[in-house]
Amino acid sequence: MTLRINTLAIIGVGLIGGSLSLALKKHSAVGRVIGVGRSQLNLDEALYLGVIDAVATLEEAAKADIIFVATPVAQMPRVFAELAPHLGAHSIITDGGSTKQDVSAAARAAFGKKFPQFVPAHPIAGTEKTGASAAFATLFEKRKTVICAEAETSPEAIELVTQMWQTAGAEIHRMSAVEHDDVFAAVSHLPHLLAFALVDMLAGMPRSADYFNYAASGFRDFTRIAAGSPEMWRDISVANRAALREQLTAYRAQLGEFDRWLASADPDAINAIESSYRRASTARNAWQKYIEYGEPMPPLGGVTRDG
Amino acid sequence: MTLRINTLAIIGVGLIGGSLSLALKKHSAVGRVIGVGRSQLNLDEALYLGVIDAVATLEEAAKADIIFVATPVAQMPRVFAELAPHLGAHSIITDGGSTKQDVSAAARAAFGKKFPQFVPAHPIAGTEKTGASAAFATLFEKRKTVICAEAETSPEAIELVTQMWQTAGAEIHRMSAVEHDDVFAAVSHLPHLLAFALVDMLAGMPRSADYFNYAASGFRDFTRIAAGSPEMWRDISVANRAALREQLTAYRAQLGEFDRWLASADPDAINAIESSYRRASTARNAWQKYIEYGEPMPPLGGVTRDG
Numbered sequence: 001m002t003l004r005i006n007t008l009a010i011i012g013v014g015l016i017g018g019s020l021s022l023a024l025k026k027h028s029a030v031g032r033v034i035g036v037g038r039s040q041l042n043l044d045e046a047l048y049l050g051v052i053d054a055v056a057t058l059e060e061a062a063k064a065d066i067i068f069v070a071t072p073v074a075q076m077p078r079v080f081a082e083l084a085p086h087l088g089a090h091s092i093i094t095d096g097g098s099t100k101q102d103v104s105a106a107a108r109a110a111f112g113k114k115f116p117q118f119v120p121a122h123p124i125a126g127t128e129k130t131g132a133s134a135a136f137a138t139l140f141e142k143r144k145t146v147i148c149a150e151a152e153t154s155p156e157a158i159e160l161v162t163q164m165w166q167t168a169g170a171e172i173h174r175m176s177a178v179e180h181d182d183v184f185a186a187v188s189h190l191p192h193l194l195a196f197a198l199v200d201m202l203a204g205m206p207r208s209a210d211y212f213n214y215a216a217s218g219f220r221d222f223t224r225i226a227a228g229s230p231e232m233w234r235d236i237s238v239a240n241r242a243a244l245r246e247q248l249t250a251y252r253a254q255l256g257e258f259d260r261w262l263a264s265a266d267p268d269a270i271n272a273i274e275s276s277y278r279r280a281s282t283a284r285n286a287w288q289k290y291i292e293y294g295e296p297m298p299p300l301g302g303v304t305r306d307g
Numbered sequence: 308m309t310l311r312i313n314t315l316a317i318i319g320v321g322l323i324g325g326s327l328s329l330a331l332k333k334h335s336a337v338g339r340v341i342g343v344g345r346s347q348l349n350l351d352e353a354l355y356l357g358v359i360d361a362v363a364t365l366e367e368a369a370k371a372d373i374i375f376v377a378t379p380v381a382q383m384p385r386v387f388a389e390l391a392p393h394l395g396a397h398s399i400i401t402d403g404g405s406t407k408q409d410v411s412a413a414a415r416a417a418f419g420k421k422f423p424q425f426v427p428a429h430p431i432a433g434t435e436k437t438g439a440s441a442a443f444a445t446l447f448e449k450r451k452t453v454i455c456a457e458a459e460t461s462p463e464a465i466e467l468v469t470q471m472w473q474t475a476g477a478e479i480h481r482m483s484a485v486e487h488d489d490v491f492a493a494v495s496h497l498p499h500l501l502a503f504a505l506v507d508m509l510a511g512m513p514r515s516a517d518y519f520n521y522a523a524s525g526f527r528d529f530t531r532i533a534a535g536s537p538e539m540w541r542d543i544s545v546a547n548r549a550a551l552r553e554q555l556t557a558y559r560a561q562l563g564e565f566d567r568w569l570a571s572a573d574p575d576a577i578n579a580i581e582s583s584y585r586r587a588s589t590a591r592n593a594w595q596k597y598i599e600y601g602e603p604m605p606p607l608g609g610v611t612r613d614g
Contacts (some may be wrong), residue, residue, distance in 0.1 A: 124523050144521065179517070186509055187522040191529040193565060194501060199587035201561045202493055203607050210486070212594050212604050214451065215494040216431050218532045220598065222498040225525045226591040230584035238577055241569040248569070252562055254508045258500060259555055262548040270545055277537035280506035284533040287519050291527065297519050300510050 003163045006031045009061035010052060010068050011079055013037050016096045016123060017070030018051040018135025023168035025050075026137040035132075036061050046132035062086035066094065066164065073097040074235040080110035087114050092157045094119040094164075098184060099239040100148040100177035108150075116154040119161040120177060122146045122184075123170060128227065141169030148177040185243035190251065192233050193244065195226035310470045312337045316368035317359060317375050318386055320344050323403045323430060324377030325358040325442025330475035332357075333444040342439075343368050353439035369393035373471065376402040381542040383410055387417035394421050399464045401426040401471075405491060406546040407455040407484035415457075423461040426468040427484060429453045429491075430477060435534065448476030455484040492550035497558065499540050500551065502533035 008024065010017040013035040024030040035052035037043045046052045061067055062083045069079055076097060087093065093111075097103045100120050107118040125143040127134065145165040149158050162172050175183070202211045237244055258276075261269040279300075289295040315331065317324040320342040331337040342359035344350045353359045368374055369390045376386055383404060394400065400418075404410040407427050414425040432450040434441065452472040456465050469479050482490070509518045544551055565583075568576040589607075596602040 124521065146521070173521075175517075179514075182514065183517050183521050186512070186514075186518045187526045191505065191526055194505070194562075195529060196584045196587040197561045197565060198498065198501070198558065199591050200583045201558060203586055203590040205493070205557075207486075207489065207493075208590075208607060209604065210482075210490050211493045212590070212597065214431065214453070214480075214490050215594070219494045219498055220595075221528045221531045222502060223591055224528045226587045227595065228584075228588065230581050230588050233584050234577060234581040237569065237580055238572055241572060245566060245569050248562065248566055250512075251505065251508060252559060252566070254504045255501075255555065255559055255562075258504060259552060259559070262544065262552050262555070265545055265548060270541065273544055274537050274541040276507045277503045277535075277540050279510055280503040280533045281535065281537050283510040283515075283519075284506050284530055287522070288527075288534065290519065297516060300515060 003027075003029045003160075003167045004031070005029060005065050005164065007064040008033045008066050008068065009036065009056060009064035010034070010070060011036045011058070011061060011083075012069065012071035012075075013042060013046045013052055013132045013135075014070060014130055015127060015134045015139070016125070017068060018046060018132045019125075019137065019139035020068060020070070020096075020123075020164075020168055021051050022135055022137035023140060024164065027167050029164070029167045034061060034064065042132050046135075049132060049135075051132045051135055058082045059086045062091065063088040064091060066092050066160065069093065069095040069097075072232055072235050073099055073103060073239050076103055077106040077110065080107050084110045084112070084114065087111065087117065092117055092119065092154075092160055094121050094157075094161045096121065096123050098122060098188070098236050100146075100180045102239040104148065104150055104177050115150075116152045117157055119153055119157050120148045120150070121161060121165070122148070122180065123165065125170075130229070138169065140165065143170050144173050145170040146173045146175060146180055148175060148180050150177070181240050181243040182246075185240055185247045189236055189240055189244050190247045192225050192228060193237060193248065194251075195223050196233065199223050199226040310334075310336045310467075310474045312372050312471065314338060314371040315340045315373050315375065316343065316363060316371035317341070317377060318343045318365070318368060318390075319376065319378035319382075320349060320353045320359055320439045320442075321377060321437055322434060322441045322446070323432070324375060325353060325439045326432075326444065326446035327375060327377070327403075327430075327471075327475055328358050329442055329444035330447060331471065334474050336471070336474045341368060341371065349439050353442075356439060356442075358439045358442055365389045366393045369398065370395040371398060373467070374398055374400040376400065376404075379539055379542050380404040380406055380410060380546050384413040384417065387414050391417045391419070391421065394418065394424065399424055399426065399461075399467055401428050401464075401468045403428065403430050405429060405495070405543050407453075407487045409546040411455065411457055411484050422457075423459045424464055426460055426464050427455045427457070428468060428472070429455070429487065430472065432477075437536070445476065447472065450477050451480050452477040453480045453482060453487055455482060455487045457484070488547050488550040489553075492547055492554045496540075496543055496547055496551050497554045499532050499535060500544060500555065501558075502530050503540065506530050506533040 008030045021033045033052045034054045034056035104120045123145040315337045328340045340359045341361045341363035411427045430452040
């Protein structure tokens, strides 16, 4: 079965929204793409580059076959509220937000009886660039898209959104919004917070010039994510703050352990430091083989935990 | 003036020691390189690859013109103690350790009156590979080598070690051992501890399989340094624990602030999160231009600190 969407509306024609449009156009899976955005300059670029076929209002977009909301998560409640009164009876709406419990709650509040038409989703892809001009058709190929359907979500809507992302090249994974937010707090939101916090701390210290002068490739990789958008990461941190604080609390406890081990530096403490580093190194090397060669992750249970 | 070392002894013929030998050979700055090591297999490889010209004992090495101790820092006290009674009157000894206060203290204790012959140094270079077979002649080109001379260190010895590293292509920087250990605690030792701690924490959680399954490129870069050698980083963490704990304490306080901001999530708190992320992002982007294009780092004082 080949997917064919007559009209796709993209709300927020940036890297994510624009790339989905280009991917579906590449596979002839869409008739017409209309775009909604706040920056006329960006919309003009999107038109010029063929990322969208026309500019539309939210009211017009609400009648499309599929409406993809790809704005920052903090704007979604307002976008949903403006779309809701005009939403077509057969329109399907989905999103690309990095957090899912808050987005689902906002959609539920805005759409009411039409909430089953909404499919919460999160394509796990991105680059450091933004805007329609950064979009490219293969962004989602072999990447994961997570769909966090709610109990009310229409099975037909889920199926269509699944097909849409598969057409764009993505692998579909399903989990609850709670599970999603926990996973991404752990592997994305917390690392971003940690990198931002470290760079800000060092930049504010009296010897910051020396620090940045001698920082080398390890620091470069560790802090690369601290170059990200402050607004976007503020929104994500706040939107997912319950799950993020849970991971942050566990991490602060872990650092407290390290501080105690370093303070004592007796043989047991030194052994505990080495054991933690060894488990981490073993896990990280196994994960590298997983992402590079597709080797399965080992269970990680064989490593003794004596910390 | 062209540098010419008759005999160079390398204690620990790994990536760092081997690469220095190859760099000096490439520039015809050394007559004969002798190597000391614990692994016969590694020494055989070093001989086969021409990284060293002969295998030697510590007693023989102690008579060389320059003795470069490139073992892990935890082994240096023992190496110094074994070299000391045999150290040639005109031999110069230097090291490549990642921490400097502890190495200097060990050298002072071992060498006594001969301590002025010891030049504490730290070449800032490396790859993820180890052993003589990983060595290459250009490892130090355009990289920094920090010399942390003590009050007693012989100016002639400093000059010779400076020339040696310059011949290998390195830029020489000078600072005190205290300054050195603070700088590298901040930009290297703390980031390593943080990356190891995060990966170990996530690997030990009930949902670790999901975490590693959905982790993406941001996580990959952030945790790359957690693949490093557990023994080496244990040794560095313990050797530099005073400076490391100071940075860790500041960082834990910073994370405490973030936890309070996330708990409150009132407009002031959200603004504080964004401000911190923005300062970090601004500093990180400026630093990227510094390392990529050599642009000077801005003073970073113009960014308001309201956190």
